[in-house]
Amino acid sequence: MSDLYEVSVTVNGTVYQRSVEPRLLLSDFLRHELGLTGTHVGCEHGVCGACTVLFDGEPVRSCLMFAVQANGHQVSTVEGLGTMEELHPLQQAFWEAHAVQCGFCTPGVLMTLLPFLEENPTPSEEEIREAISGNLCRCTGYQHIVDAVLLAAEKMPSQGDC
Amino acid sequence: MRLSGEYLFDGPREKVWELVRDPKVLTSAIPGAQSMDQVSENEYEGKMEVRVGPVAGVFSGRLVVSDEVPPESYALSVQGRGVIGFARGSGRIQLIDRGDDTTLMKYEGELQIGGKLAGVGQRLMDSASKSIVRQGLESMNAALQAPATGEEGKGNAPV
Amino acid sequence: MAEKYVGQRIKRNEDPRLLTGRALFVDDVELHGMLHAAFLRSDYAHARLVSVDVSAARNRPGVVAVYTAEDLGDLWKPGPLLVPAPHSVENVVFHQRTQVPLAKDKVRYVGEAIAVVFAESRYIAEDALADIWVDYEPLEPVVDMERALDADAPLIHEDLDSNLCAHLAQEKGDYQAAREQADLIVSRRFLVDRGAAGAMENRGVVADWDEKAQHLTVWDTTQAPIPIRNGLAGMLGLSAHQVRVVAPFVGGGFGPKIMMFLSEEVLVPWGSMQFKRPVKWIEDRQENFLATTQERGQVHDAEMALTSDGRILGVRDVFIHDTGAYDPYGMTIPLNTQSHAMGAYDVPNYYTEVKVAFTNKMIVTPVRGAGRPQGIFVAERLLDIAAKELGIDRVGIRRRNLIPPEKFPYNHEIIDQAFAPLVLDSGNYRLALDQAVKRIGYEEFIKDEQPRLRAEGKRVGLGIVVFIETTGIGPYEGARITVETSGKISVATGVGTQGQGHFTSFAQIVADQLGVDVRDVHLVTGDTAEFHWGTGTFASRGAVVAANAIHAAAVAVRAKTLKLASKVLETPEEELELRDGEVRVADIPRQSIGLGELAVLANPLRGAVEPGTEPGLEATDYFGPQYGATANGAQAMIVEVDPETMMIEIKRHVVVEDCGTVLNPLIVEGQVHGGVALGIGNSYYEKLVYDENGQLLNASLADYLIPSATEVPRMEVGHEVTPSPLNPLGSKGAGEAGAIPVPALFAQAIEDALADYDLEVLETPLSPNRLFELLQGKEKAE
Known part of the structure; x- marks a missing residue:
């Protein structure tokens, strides 16, 4: 060994x-x-x-x-993101927009999106699709994930100073 | 998968013939080859490290030479397998004396692959096998130039 | 009763767990002393096994055992036939040849398991696979399904006379007579090739035999835990009560995770019993390509007979279905194809005949769509070709032939996958088509936009198709609902969940009946210790069969609750209402009692249970539909083809879905989106490529292309609602609808975009390469 x-x-x-x-x-x-x-x-x-x-x-x-x-x-x-009681705003947006089905790809999608949203707090739909194009999801057809990111971008505090 | 091509050796046909029929030379020339033992007059057994894209592993194989017409041509069949799958092939090699102390090798063959090698490596198999053949031939040509056979021609030419 | 939740866009109860990484998937099960299994799989599609030498592997440190077929004793026998041949059809031929736990004597597809290693870690188990030496004698592989049926084809199962697995012909009316009346007959050959289900989570099994308790627990990524429990108990010589199968969170199912007692699902529990230690096996992605079942794979010779004004007189479809090396799922897929090759149309005469062929490829079992996309492809393509030949508009010819609303229930007079007559229960098919026409802007596109874009040199095309989806078949599902003393509700049902949102849509039904908050309804699905009657999640049946069972149980609990409350509150039941977790007197809200308090009263510590009553506020009930409910819909898309790269951009995609009563529109839309994405894969990206030796050449996600967010467009989803008369909720299934019509839609849209080539798309999936080849052929022909 x-x-x-x-x-x-x-x-x-x-x-x-x-x-x-x-x-x-x-x-x-x-x-x-x-x-x-x-x-x-x-x-x-x-x-x-x-x-x-x-x-x-x-x-x-x-x-x-x-x-x-x-x-x-x-x-x-x-x-390391939010807890069940207190979701991270991105997780919260995923919940609200029904961006989760089986949930298997979800953690990877969230971790891909975190730095993306930090760099680009107001992304377009096309930019979001590009950003998650390396994360395969077989359940959602991606649409509700895209909606969730748009929603999160609206709700998340500006991260300029972190 | 078909594999065919030509290669020009800088040496006379008899010397090239000796070279391509010498298991020691083949072991050192074929990239990844680890051993080659003659088990009967026309049969060799050996091991070879194969790497095709994301797939890598050691192949155990057997090589049989037949229809020999020294120093002009011979037929070749190979079978190799390991945990990454198998390869089976057969082909024919021809040496043409160009009369100017150079020798033209023509080769053609069929290769069939299976297992992980096919499932994951297939996309890269064509270029990988071509590159193995080219590197092998270049090393042999280098060995042909060396005063003593073998050692200098270690098959580690850059791709 | 006010419906507060059913029909609403309710956020899912299960999501916080999934979003925070706290949900349990099978590979998350860690047990003390756990062994790991790995399987040696065949490199050959067809070969005799001369010898399998596992001695070196057994000697590797960390290896506990290595087994081949010879070592399995009584366990070694062919697996169960999950679905028998349809006994109600005359002259049906079916040869049952199901898979074995480990290959003996012969291998029949690349990936078939030959040996299993049990070791202290997965890494060691995989190392040991390299120590096993198999001596194969290669046989000529039978890869092509048509070749398989040739008289001189090598035999895959040598005890049969041929590679014919099954043969079934069905007829409605008299097609031959209809053909003689026809003004136009279009006949074509259609090919539908294979794809993968491609769930993001691969399969997995963890088994834990408790020697002292004589009890086996199995965590399994299955869509059907109850049948797996029953089957495993039988194979392992245990009583069903000694086996608990848990399907925890499952990372996508799509069919193959119904699981069918393939090698791993049998040998991992068996291994745990041998070693009296837990055993885990988690499939890797390459195994998922080689050892998980696949679908599609049919060749159709089909024709349609029409009048000159575009009325369908009849359809004839003679096809071959490739079942791969074994046939554990019976004839479900070809039966579905037969049920869908008439599309959504009023077809008076129909002849359908299938030959099922064994081939040296992975076993075929249902994948989301399950034979239906093939049928719809045939029906829609034939109608498109007929429309062109007759010079009739494609929407017009569809309107002319749709089954009119007054003809429901509409009997197609053949039998379907449930062996029941194919009766379409209800619908107003025209509404879905009209809505799709409107949403996509059909008239405007054809008249103005397309000519304008074409003038700019753009190759844009529109597709519009209609479809049906048979859903919600029996036999039955059940549920048990309990009001707990906390006032919260627990629900147990037998179906597993793989992302369909059962924790929520089922909770909505219960919350409405019992007047509680939807978040206070706790669901357990897929655990045989909680509920052990039922079949599973497949055939788009959850929202029909399980939901109606839950509804029935909830109605029963409601009745019990009202009865008890009436006594306690001394008020007639009619004057009571269930709201906010209480039963109240409707006019005097202060006179009330909480559900929890009632639950305590229903289970007293002193006194006797009155004869004819049961303790607790609990009820178990079942639902079994008379026959399946049939959903329908229309889809439309606008595409642009780049003639340089053959890449296709979907500019717009419209889906109109009628799945009866919608329990939760958010969830239905999610189902539609996911189905369409798979359909797009099935149309242009996903094709399992087998070479002439039966080697799968794209057994990785790098080579097999599952559409990503940049290939799947934004979809616009509309609804029509014609409730099913077959169940109290009026629901129809929605799980597969998205996927079913997309290949037909895609084909029509591409033809339209490339109208100048006069291309006919007769196969699916296409790809940029394949489209290029087809166009080359065209140019040469001209």
């Missing part, structure tokens, strides 16, 4: 230290080592976008990265 490596990864603000095999994917690390199962795995080849997390603030496919690459870095997952 391969050697184990010590990694220290900050996920949603909490520092986790674990010994991992070098081949352990970041997605498996988050889900099975840390129990953060909100990040889903749909293809393991970087196409579907379900496993998208923020890596030092940038959206990445956690199925295309190894856990050891995250050593010393910051990762944000859907669990």
Whole structure:
């Protein structure tokens, strides 16, 4: 069996230290080592976008990265957004616009959209579609997701100073 | 999948013939080849690391040479397989003496692939197999130029 | 009773869990000491298994066991036939050849499981697959469904005389006589190729055998947990009460997750019992392409006989259906095709004949649409071609032939997938078409916009089609509803949920009956420990069959509640109302009692239960429709084709849907959007490409293109409502409607956009490459 490596990864603000095999994917690390199962795995080849997390603030496919690459870095997952009692405005907009059906792709879509909306707080429909074109959804036909983003953009406070 | 082409060696036909029939040279020339053992007069067994796009793994294979007409031509059949799938093929290689100490190789063959190699690698298989053949031939040509056979011609030419 | 919730756009109860990553999916189940399974799958489409050497794999550290077919003992037998052949039709031929847990002697498709590894981690299990050595003797593969039926084709099941799996002919009226009367006969050959269901979550099974309790729990991404529980119990020699199957949140179903006792669903629970440890298997995406069932795949030789003024006299459709290597789902798909190849039309004479062929490809079972898109493609394409030949407007010819409202219920005189006569229960088909015509601006587009755009050199076209969708078949579903002492309501039903919003639409029905807040209705779906009578979520039946069962149970609980409250409040039932979680005297709202308090009174700690009554405010009820309800609709689209790249832009897409009573328009619209997106995939992007050796060449999401947000347009959805007379809610299913007419719609729109080529689209899916080829052919011909 391969050697184990010590990694220290900050996920949603909490520092986790674990010994991992070098081949352990970041997605498996988050889900099975840390129990953060909100990040889903749909293809393991970087196409579907379900496993998208923020890596030092940038959206990445956690199925295309190894856990050891995250050593010393910051990762944000859907669990770090709102809670069931107090949803993040983007989550709230998804709820209101019925942007969720089976919900499997949803965490990845949310994580893709967070930095997008920070950069572009008033996107057009076309820009939204472009932004989520790397996230496959088989249930919604995307329309209610687009509506949710438009709604969120209306409701979210300007993020200029974060 | 069909595979065919031509390649010009900078050397006389007899030397090229020796080269292409030498398992040691083939092992060092074919990109990814790890071993090649002669198991009978015309049969070889070997291992080769195959990488096609996102699919990679070790193939165990067998190569059989037949219809030999030294130093002009021979037929070849290969079978390889591993966890990523299988490949089976057959082809014919012809060496033409151009009379100026160069030799023209003509090759043509059919390759059938299966398993993960087909399902995931298919889109890239055409270019990957062409690149393996080209790299192999270039390494052999380099070996042909080297005073001692083999070692210098390690199959690691850049793509 | 005021309907406060049914029909309203209610936000879904389940969403906060899904949005925050707190919902349980099968792969989220983590159990102490869990083993992981991986399957070795065939690289060949057709080969004899000479030997399978697993010794090296067994010796790998971390591997607990490796099994081949030889090791399975009594467990090794063909899986159950999920749907039998239609016994009510004369001369039906059907050869049952269902899949086996692990291939023995022979493999029949690429991806068929040969061996299973159980190991301490998935990584080790996959490593061990590389240690297994299989000696194959390749056989000639049978890939093409027409070739499969040739007399000299190699046999896939060698105990049969041919690769014919089934044969079924049905007739209504006398097509041959109608043909002789006809002014015009159009006949064409149509091809519909295969696609994947492509749920974002792959399949998965976790099983946990508790040796001390002698109880097996299985978490399964299934659409039909109750049949799976019953089947597994039988296979594993357990009583049904020793098995609990849970379908938690399931990441999209679309048909293949009905699951049909394929290898993984049987061997993972069996493995857990062998090792007395939990076992997990989660499919990866490549396995999903190779080992999850697929659909479409038919060749039709069809013709339509018409009068010179465009009246349909009859339709004849003779087709081959590719079932792949095995046939666990019986003839459901071809029966659906037969039920839809007359479209939404008044067709007096019909002859339909199908031959089902075994091929060396993945097993075919229903995928969203389930045979219906093929039928609608045939009907709509024939009518388009006839309209052109007769010089009749395509909307006009449709109006002329739609079943008129006064003819319902309309008996088509053939049997459908439920083996019941194909009777279309209700509808006003013309309304949907008229609304679509209006919304897309048909007249204006044809008269003004299209000529103007064409003059600018743009290739724009319009498509407009109508369709039906048979939905809501039996046998039945059930539900149990309980008023809890907290005053909240719990509902248990047998159907699983894969995103359809059952937690909400079903809660709406209950909330209206019991006068409570919709958020106070808690639903459990898909857990056999909670409810164990029923079949599952498929065939667009949730909103019909399960919803009406829930309605019936809610009505019963309401009656019990009123009866008890009447006694407590000393007021006749007629003067009581259920509102805001209370029963009140209608005129004196202060005289009231909370539902929770009533629930306590209904379950007293002292005193006897009166004879003829039951404790608690609880009721269980069932609903089984006499026959299925049939939804209908129309869709229209405007496309622009880029003649350089053959890329297609959908400029507008209109859907008009009549699914009877709408429980929640938000959810129905979501269903329509998702269905249309799949239909777009089925029309232009998604095709499973098999080579001549039966190798699937695009077994990844990089090569198999599921439409993304940039390919799917904004859709405009309109409704018509003709309630079904077959159930108290008046609902009809809506789950598959979006997908069904899109290939036919797309074909018509592309032909219209490329009118200068005089192209006939007779196949689906197309692709930019394929369209280019078709146009090349045209240019050469001219």
